Amino acid sequence: MIWFLLVLYVAAASATATLGGRLGRNALWIAAVPMAATALWSLTIVGSDDVVSAGFDWVPGLDVSILFRVDALHALLSLMVAGIGALVCVYSAGYFTSGAAGLGRFAATLVTFSGAMVGLVWADSVWTLFLFWELTSITSFLLVGFKHTDPVARTAARRALVITAGGGLALLAGFVLYVDAAGTAVLSDISPITGSTATAAAVLILIAAATKSAQVPFHVWLPGAMAAPTPVSAYLHSATMVKAGVILVAVIAPAFQETDVWKPLGLAFGLTTMIWGAIGALRHVDAKLILAWGTVSQLGLLIALLGIGTPKATFAAIALLVAHAVFKAALFMVVGEVDVRTGTRNINELSGLRRSMPITFAVALVSGLSMAGVPPLLGFPAKEAAIEAVLGLEGSERLLVGGLVIGGAVLTVAYTTRLLFGMFGRSEPMPDRRVAPSRPAMVVAEVVLAFATVAGFVALGGVTQLVRSAAVLVAPKAEVYSLLRWPGLTTAFIVSMIVVVLGSVVGVAVARRVVVGGPAARGAANVDALIDGIGRAARRVAGRVQHGSLPLYLATTVVMVALASAVFVVEIDADALYWWDNRAEAVLVVMIVAAAVAATTVDSRLGAALVLGAVGFSVAGLFVALGAPDLVLTQLLVETVIVVGFVLGLGRLATRFPTATRLWLAGRIVVSVLIGAAIAVALAGAASSPSGQPPVLDLATSAVADGGGNNVVNVILTDTRALDTLGEVVVLLTVAVGILTLTRTRSRRHHEPTESAT
Amino acid sequence: MIARTSPIVRLAVRAVTPIALLIAAFVLFAGHNQPGGGFAAGLLLGAVIVLRTVAGLQQPRHAAVFLAVGGVIVGLEALTPLLWGQPLLDQVVVSRHVPLLGKVKTGSALIFDLGVVAVVVGLVIAVLDGFGAASLVDRGRRPIDDAPVDASVDTDSGRNR
Incomplete structure (x- = not known):
């Protein structure tokens, strides 16, 4: 299920x-x-x-x-x-x-x-x-x-x-x-x-x-x-x-x-929040914000109760959790309906809605009084349990936690009174505002929730059963507690009645004030400023690191590779190395080096491209000498396509290289020598300490057995290490998509200059 | 450039095309036991397209189609074995006796290689397209009669771009 x-x-x-x-x-x-x-x-x-x-x-x-x-x-x-x-x-x-x-x-x-x-x-x-x-x-x-x-x-x-x-x-x-x-x-x-x-x-x-x-x-x-x-x-x-x-x-x-830490930290969070939220609720004139701050306050109370951690407090917390969900959802719905039908949520602009929106008023009254903890509504026994739980504490804890919770309760009653009074009370007609017709779907949902608040009190035995069976799973000793419809003249009951009276007085007194004073809440603005600041810093860092200069990117990569390969210097064993397998290699190497040096001195771009091609074809020759026909084939084809690509691309550039400064030249030479040295060191290091059998023997047998092919290289590509090939295909795809995107953007900018200007 | 205007070059490229395609196909199928394979075959086809583009016979187009088809083939080939509880990219080898050809041995790796071919071809086309090879073709298509005049103008304008 x-x-x-x-x-x-x-x-x-x-x-x-x-x-x-x-x-x-x-x-x-x-x-x-x-x-x-x-x-x-x-x-x-x-x-x-x-x-x-x-x-x-x-x-x-x-x-x-x-x-x-x-x-x-x-x-x-x-x-x-x-x-x-x-x-x-x-x-x-x-x-x-x-x-x-x-x-x-x-x-x-x-x-x-x-x-x-x-x-x-x-x-x-x-x-x-x-x-x-x-x-x-x-x-x-x-x-x-x-x-x-x-x-x-x-x-x-x-x-x-x-x-x-x-x-x-x-x-x-x-x-x-x-x-x-x-x-x-x-x-x-x-x-x-x-x-x-x-x-x-x-x-x-x-x-x-x-x-x-x-x-x-x-x-x-x-x-x-x-x-x-x-x-x-x-x-x-x-x-x-x-x-x-x-x-x-x-x-x-x-x-x-x-x-x-659990209890002190929980109580600190909860109690601070409860008081600060209630103060916030008294400060606003937007009904929705009043409820939002009220929610902050109620959540503080819940966390504080769970922080206390006694079975009684846990039991009260779960009861209050349910009661709060029901009445607060209803109150939000009421505010939404008022907003939709009158066009404002400002309690100073609203008045006397009890006549024009009677059902909504009833829902608001029931839910609001439940929030304030007034009988005979579901909020009352829950609040009562909470007050009893804090009064059950001992010593200084009782004084501090009890005092704050009761203070918070007074403020809760106050902002509830202010909200209800502001929206529905007073009788002066609302200027320039007509109340739009009611929307049945909204009213239905509100009434169901208000009904639940009332029914919860009427059928309190059932609710107790639900809450208790839930609470024992968190605190097994909570099974002795009940929600009481009429607790009798206990201390808790007297305290909560004083709370209601005191809160109502405060609420009515501040209802007419535009804004209740106190230190301004600037937290939201600070958080936004912090987020913006992080964004700005990130952009600045990215701007530094992603500078867009290809030579610098290349230089960074090369330096990193050189640093990484530096450790291999100690691995080199000069005795294990030898110059060549056959002499043709030596000749080819001389060709490669000559062509590479020539590439740095040629001053026309076309010449440089062709000399680079010579390097590539010589490398293909080296593969021939080493007996790797697959590599030869691939290398030749790749070089062909690359040279053609170069020649095509060069049509868009000036024929000669721009003149470079001495410093820039020196930098380029350093970087080139560095990458050459790094690769040479790494290869020499690897060749110095061969360990065990070369893997090619295993691969050759497994290629025929598992891959069903005699060309070991290709079986590696398509079977043994096919996942690598798949990764390479993804790289190719990414590169191709990048090329297409870049060139399309460029040609669009080229053809429609007005678009980029606007 | 002579390539775009010379009828000899264009004819030669036209004549070479089917042969090159045949070789590419051979390289693809041979790849399992001899030098070759999908990457090489794709590059061969790419080289054919480069030649034909430079000779003004063809526009480098539909790069995205080749890339998409190749990507999908490779991806499906990689994932299909999972349906039968086999590891990713697991290969199936088929060996059959075919009339005329004798014993033919192939496998699902061939499908994988086909995808690689398509991706490589797509990449070559994308590069050609990106470097503006299409403009070569437009000029190459002009009547051959005014070719000499055209060629001299071309080199200048191509450079100034």
Whole structure:
């Protein structure tokens, strides 16, 4: 079933990618099929003890295998990923107009992303996880940059890619160290490891998770990613991709909890992010950015809870993970609908939408209050569990972590109130704006998610069962915890009620402010400047190295060859060398040397070409003397074609060589002598120490036996070493394509000078 | 250049062409047991094309077609054994008794060599094309009557280009 669903994803992606243009919005329905199927199948696993696994050995020698395992936790995550994905497809059908450009591309990328995410949550070996992790980074890049003509979107996409792909590298390094320390790549075999390797792996993996899950200071890509179409934000940047880091931390935590760095680093990332994200959310007036920063803050809370690592905190984290996915996706959808129907997302321009968009308002209210942690909604018991978990800590930890989490919760309530109040509250009529008619597909998706938020609270027992069966796979002791509909007048409940009241007051107070002050966030600009700087430096280096001067390239190569062959000087054994096999060789060598020297002194180009031809033909004669008829034939033909090529090419050049300066001449002589000496040294070195039998004897017998031919040279070419020949054919092809391309470009420039001028 | 205008040269090249083709074919088939092979045969054919181009009998064209066909043949020959679970480029030797020729022994290496021939020919054509040999042909095609005048003009213009 696992394979069937993954193949379904591939099929849907191929279909939408190839037929996209003709399908219009139907492409989105095709994209929804694998997601809906995955969600339904996940429902059969979720909350039970069933385990389904699949996999194969990918690179047996390196112990790299592709493994999938669907247990209660993985099924819960894939239910979330695929279920929200299907709803996003429905929503997109309303978001995009039927004639929107690139719908096929959009659907194909979205479904590929969804497949990658499902693969990621089902992964049971670190290599599988890494593979799909990178795939989500790439598809996310494509989706953020969906409006590829918009420079803002392009910059944002590039920023997201550089940060998340950089995290991917850290992840790869971390996994390599982890496998080295743990001795296994299989995630279900996880066991605690310690030591310096484990510590390094823990740091690297936490950094990777922080880049993906937008933890300070890597969070800067997430608000920029809001340049993507809103369905993408609702899917990737709330419910799924940004959760990948959290999921990674959750599944790998049992291995690292005993290392010294895991908890402090996790808490540092999480708590800083939670507070900074919430402050960011209060600072913006674009509703989508408020949600984006809110997401940053929530991700911080999740990472912090997993960093604490107590069973209670883990349990709370998984509950919150699910609750957050549901309400945040709904809120993004609401903002997208408001944007489409009114033309703005600025909360200072919007007002009183509760009358003109009542259903949307209801969805926003339910989801927003769930985010704030107000009963009777799914967010409340999850938040309650989180607060209880931090209050359960001891000593200074309780004070610090507890204080920050509660402070973050206050800010969360504040920005939620501000968002809801800004968009739907107040009653002054909106100037110059009419509200466009509602689009049913968008409303359906929103309502389903809002319903899930309410139903999750009503059927809290069931949700508890799902979360608990998932949480015990990470922290076995979590099985004693439950989500409570009415916890009674516990400390946690009183604290959360104070949080709600305090937060609402703050939220209403700042709602009318244009922008909340504080130090400006310049991270995104700095990252862009860094990327641009690297690009400029790379261009400068490339400009230096790839200077375009053929003589200098040649000189560089020759010097390198000379350096490489210098070591052979010590190998030369003068006694083992002799002058010639027969005298004809000596005569030919004299001819070759004479012709080569002549080539340097001839001052007409045609003369030089002919003298070089003489060198070549003399070499052919040398082959005759050595008894190599194949080489003779080839050498003669090659020389013929080369001389003709020279003569043809010379028609385009001046007849004589340009005069060269003394220095240039000296340089050329040095380089020529150097290459001659280098080759001579290498050959003499090789000839000095023959080892064992010459390979020709083996080759001669195997040529007849295996290759079925008596010409050993050709059997080597076409059979024994046919792979080399194949490589040479590829080289020939490349050269030919290069020649064709170069000459075509030149002739086009020659014929149409105006084109290059414009 | 005399080559482009002399009827003797053009006639000679025309007469040599089939012989050279025959030799190329021989070199290709002989390659397994005697000196020769795909590379040599390709160069021979290339030399024929060079001669014909210089004599103004032919335009160096369709380099890309030769290259593509050669590349595909070589690639397919290399990959086909994989279908039967054999290693890459594994060769099959066929030995049959053919009327008139006696015992003929050949193998899949011949197909590989054919691909090499096509690639080498394509490369030669690409080089000719790249060096602007096409312009030689245009001038060579002019009526032979005004050849002497043409030749003197040619050398100048060819140089100034």
